Amino acid sequence: MGTMDFKADPSAVSINLLLIVHPEEAASKQKGPREGQTEGSQSPGLQDDGNGNSSSQSPQGRDLQGQQVCKEPCKQPQAVTPYSSKGPQVTVEIHPKDSPPQLFKKLSFGKGPRRLPSLSTQDDKGSRTTEAPRPPGGKDLHAYPWDRSSLKSLPVDLQQLEKLDAYALKVDVKSSVEELVRALLKQARSDLEKVRAIWMWICHHIEYDVVGYHNKSQLANRPLDVLQAGKGICEGYAGLFEHMCSLAGIQCMKLFGYSKGNGYRTGQTFTGDSDHAWNAVYLDGRWHLLDSTWGSGSVDDSFTKFTFRYNEFYFLTHPALFINNHFPDNSNWQLLKPALTLKDFENNLLRNSNFYTLGLLAAHPQTAVIQTVNGKASVSVDCRPATLFTFKLRGTAQQGLLTLKRQGMQLDVYPQKTGSHKLQIFAKPSRGSGDVYQCVLEYLVECRSVDAALRLPRELPQPVGPSWLSERRGFLRPSHPGPVVHTNDGRCSLTFTLGRDVLVLASLQGEGGSLPEELGMQHVMAVRRGAQLELKVQLPRAGSFVLKLYAKKKSEPGNYDYVFNYLLSCLNAEVRWPAFPLSYSKWGQDYEVLEPLAGVLPAARNVRFRLRMQGVAKVLVQAEGSYPLTHNRGYWEGSCSTAGCSEVFVMVHENANHSFYSHVLKYQVESQ
Numbered sequence: 001m002g003t004m005d006f007k008a009d010p011s012a013v014s015i016n017l018l019l020i021v022h023p024e025e026a027a028s029k030q031k032g033p034r035e036g037q038t039e040g041s042q043s044p045g046l047q048d049d050g051n052g053n054s055s056s057q058s059p060q061g062r063d064l065q066g067q068q069v070c071k072e073p074c075k076q077p078q079a080v081t082p083y084s085s086k087g088p089q090v091t092v093e094i095h096p097k098d099s100p101p102q103l104f105k106k107l108s109f110g111k112g113p114r115r116l117p118s119l120s121t122q123d124d125k126g127s128r129t130t131e132a133p134r135p136p137g138g139k140d141l142h143a144y145p146w147d148r149s150s151l152k153s154l155p156v157d158l159q160q161l162e163k164l165d166a167y168a169l170k171v172d173v174k175s176s177v178e179e180l181v182r183a184l185l186k187q188a189r190s191d192l193e194k195v196r197a198i199w200m201w202i203c204h205h206i207e208y209d210v211v212g213y214h215n216k217s218q219l220a221n222r223p224l225d226v227l228q229a230g231k232g233i234c235e236g237y238a239g240l241f242e243h244m245c246s247l248a249g250i251q252c253m254k255l256f257g258y259s260k261g262n263g264y265r266t267g268q269t270f271t272g273d274s275d276h277a278w279n280a281v282y283l284d285g286r287w288h289l290l291d292s293t294w295g296s297g298s299v300d301d302s303f304t305k306f307t308f309r310y311n312e313f314y315f316l317t318h319p320a321l322f323i324n325n326h327f328p329d330n331s332n333w334q335l336l337k338p339a340l341t342l343k344d345f346e347n348n349l350l351r352n353s354n355f356y357t358l359g360l361l362a363a364h365p366q367t368a369v370i371q372t373v374n375g376k377a378s379v380s381v382d383c384r385p386a387t388l389f390t391f392k393l394r395g396t397a398q399q400g401l402l403t404l405k406r407q408g409m410q411l412d413v414y415p416q417k418t419g420s421h422k423l424q425i426f427a428k429p430s431r432g433s434g435d436v437y438q439c440v441l442e443y444l445v446e447c448r449s450v451d452a453a454l455r456l457p458r459e460l461p462q463p464v465g466p467s468w469l470s471e472r473r474g475f476l477r478p479s480h481p482g483p484v485v486h487t488n489d490g491r492c493s494l495t496f497t498l499g500r501d502v503l504v505l506a507s508l509q510g511e512g513g514s515l516p517e518e519l520g521m522q523h524v525m526a527v528r529r530g531a532q533l534e535l536k537v538q539l540p541r542a543g544s545f546v547l548k549l550y551a552k553k554k555s556e557p558g559n560y561d562y563v564f565n566y567l568l569s570c571l572n573a574e575v576r577w578p579a580f581p582l583s584y585s586k587w588g589q590d591y592e593v594l595e596p597l598a599g600v601l602p603a604a605r606n607v608r609f610r611l612r613m614q615g616v617a618k619v620l621v622q623a624e625g626s627y628p629l630t631h632n633r634g635y636w637e638g639s640c641s642t643a644g645c646s647e648v649f650v651m652v653h654e655n656a657n658h659s660f661y662s663h664v665l666k667y668q669v670e671s672q
Contacts, residue, residue: 146320168200238277251282257328313353375451404467415447490539490575522579538577618653
C-alpha cells in the first residue's frame with residue numbers, strides 16, 4: 001500500500017492516488033455462478049435476454065458501489081474502466097488520497113483473457129453494450145413528501161401484468177437459478193416485466209426461514225441454497241432477487257439498513273448493525289425500491305410461524321412511503337431530497353402498508369410519541385374514500401371519542417392513568433361485509449395528568465356522533481354535528497331531516513347498565529313532523545349517557561338496526577328528570593305529547609291532557625274511569641282524575657266503523 005505521484009514534466013497534472021493490491025486465488029474459467037461465496041459478494045453469472053443468449057454479470061455489493069459503508073454521505077470516485085490482463089489475479093483498489101478505501105468498488109483482474117463482469121444491455125440499434133451499476137444520481141431523487149398521486153415510483157398497470165403474474169406463479173424450476181430465470185423470462189418482454197416475473201416468483205415461492213432466524217447454522221445464504229431450500233431470511237430474499245435480476249440483465253443492488261418491522265417498538269432508537277435487507281432496481285433510467293421479504297408474507301410476533309400473504313405495496317414503492325419503515329445504511333439510497341436523518345426516522349410516525357392500500361393519505365401528528373394536554377391527546381387521519389375506523393388505548397376501546405369525517409376521522413383519547421399508553425388505530429373499507437379492521441397506525445401516548453372530570457361510559461360505541469355513515473341511513477342535517485351534547489339542566493333536543501320511509505327508535509344508556517333498557521327508551525321521546533325528526537331527551541340524573549339511534553325502512557320487514565350515537569353530558573348534580581310515558585307499537589311516529597310529558601302522574605289529581613294525533617276517530621284516557629278527549633284544531637284535549645288508580649292509559653279509536661280501542665301510551669301514578 002502506498003502513495004504514487006505521476007509527473008511527466010513540470011506542467012503535468014499531479015495525481016495523488018491510494019493503491020491497494022490484494023493477492024487473490026486464480027479465477028475459474030467456468031461460466032456460471034461460483035459456490036462458496038457469502039451473499040455480500042457476487043460472482044460472475046449468466047444473463048439471459050429472453051432469447052437464449054447469455055453473458056456474464058458484474059459483482060454486486062452493499063453500498064452504492066458494493067460495500068457496506070458508514071451512514072454519512074461520501075464523495076464519489078471517478079469512473080475507472082476495467083480491463084483484462086494475464087498473470088496472477090490481484091484486486092486493485094484506487095482511491096483519492098484522503099478517502100477511506102472501503103467506500104469504493106473493487107476491480108478484479110484475472111489471469112488469461114476473459115469477459116469482464118458487466119451488465120449486458122442493448123442500444124437503440126440492437127448492438128450489445130455493457131453498463132456497470134451506478135449509484136443514484138439527481139434524476140433518481142424524488143421530492144419529499146409524497147404527492148399523493150401514486151403509491152409507486154414507476155407507473156405500473158397491474159391489470160396488464162395479470163397474465164405475466166399468473167405465468168410466473170406456475171413456473172416450477174429449482175435445479176439452478178439460471179434455469180429459473182430463463183423460464184421466467186419466456187413471457188417477459190420489457191425490463192419491467194422481467195423484474196415483475198422475478199418478484200412474483202420469489203414472493204410466492206420463498207418463505208421466511210423462522211428456524212434459520214433462530215439458528216444461523218441452519219440458514220441458507222447463497223442464492224442457489226435459498227432457491228433449493230425454498231426459504232431464507234431477508235438477506236437471502238434480497239440476495240436471490242439481486243442475482244436473478246443480474247442474470248436477466250437488470251441492474252439491481254442489495255441494500256442494508258434499519259427497518260420498522262416485526263419486533264419494532266414505537267419510539268425506539270436504532271443502534272448497532274443493520275437489521276434488514278432489500279433491493280433497488282434500475283428501470284426506465286432511474287432507481288426504484290422493493291422488498292420481496294415483506295412482499296411475500298409475515299411472521300408472528302415470536303418469529304415461529306410464517307404465513308404467505310402477498311403484499312403488492314412493496315413492489316416499486318414510492319420512496320417517500322418506503323422510508324416509513326426502511327432506513328438504508330447509505331442515505332443516498334433513500335432516493336429522497338432532502339434525505340431524512342436517522343433521528344427523523346426514529347421519531348416519525350410509522351404508517352404501514354395497510355395505511356396506504358386502504359386509501360389513507362395523511363395522519364396528524366406525524367410523530368410517533370405524543371403528549372397529552374390537560375389529559376387529552378388528539379389524532380386525525382385524512383383519506384379519500386369513505387373509511388371506517390376504530391381504536392384501542394391500552395388494549396381497549398374505552399376513554400376515547402372517535403368521529404368519522406367525510407375525508408377521514410378525528411380521535412380524542414383521555415387516558416385515566418399517567419404514564420405511557422399504546423394507542424392503535426384500525427381501519428377498513430366502508431363497503432364489503434367480509435372486510436376486517438386492520439391496524440394502520442400506532443402511537444405512544446405520554447400522559448402526565450388525568451382529566452378526572454371526564455369519564456366516558458363503557459357502553460359508548462365507536463365512532464361517536466353523526467357522520468357520512470348516518471347520512472347513508474337517511475339522517476341528514478343534524479342540529480348537533482359534534483359527538484358530544486352538553487346540557488346544564490339535564491334536557492336537550494336534537495333534530496334531523498329524514499326520508500319519509502325511515503322509522504327511528506332511540507334509547508338512553510347509563511354507565512354500567514344503571515339504566516334498564518325499557519326505562520332508557522322512556523327518557524327519549526321522538527316527534528315526527530313531516531321530514532323533520534325531533535328527539536326530546538330528559539336525563540334521570542347528572543353524569544354521562546349514551547344516546548343510541550336505531551332505524552329501519554317502513555317498507556322493509558325486520559328489526560331496527562343500530563345507526564349511530566351521541567354522548568350526552570350533564571354536570572348539574574341537582575338534575576332529576578322523570579321518564580316520558582311508555583309508548584306502544586300503535587303510537588305513530590307523527591304523534592306528539594304536549595301534556596303531560598312526565599311518565600309519572602301525581603296521585604288524586606286532575607291532570608290535563610293535550611295530544612297531537614292525526615287520522616284517528618276517537619281518543620280517551622282510561623284511569624279509574626274513562627275520560628274522552630275532544631278534537632280541537634288538530635289536537636286532542638281534556639282532563640282525567642288519577643284518584644283510585646296506579647296506571648293511566650291513552651287509547652285511540654282508529655276507525656269509526658270499529659268498536660275497539662288500541663293502547664298507545666301508559667302513565668304510572670304516584671303511590672299515596
